[in-house]
Amino acid sequence: MPDEELVELKFRLYDGTDIGPFRYSPASTVAMLKERIVSEWPKDKKIAPKAANDVKLINGGKILENSKTVGQCRTPFGELSNTVLTMHVVVQPTLAKAKSEKKVDEAPRKSICRCTIL
Secondary structure, eight states, X not given: OOGGGSEEXXXXXXXXXXXXXXXXXXXXXXXXXXXXXXXXXOTTOSSOOSSGGGEEEEXXXXXXXXXXXXXXXXXXGGGOOSOOEEEEEEEOOOHHHHHHHHHHHTSOOOOOOOOOOO
């Protein structure tokens, strides 16, 4: 596969640091990108994904689906040649953690209205 067909991507983390850039085939899936991000994640970060499902990739303001390919995700920026595309990485909480936080939020709250109608 010729070098010019490859797409060069870097991944911007929550604190502004980057992973990459790396070159990918346009046929590579978002799921493959997420696996690479998890394997390359810096060890010194407080927040770290445990699996590829803990990562969301954002490009052009849209959350990318795992089944999409790099070729599909790079538009409308794909027409730019010799550039490194930056995708933003968000680590989402695991399902168990999200459920425990939700239970705390659903605790009954006492609301007292002290309105006076004249």
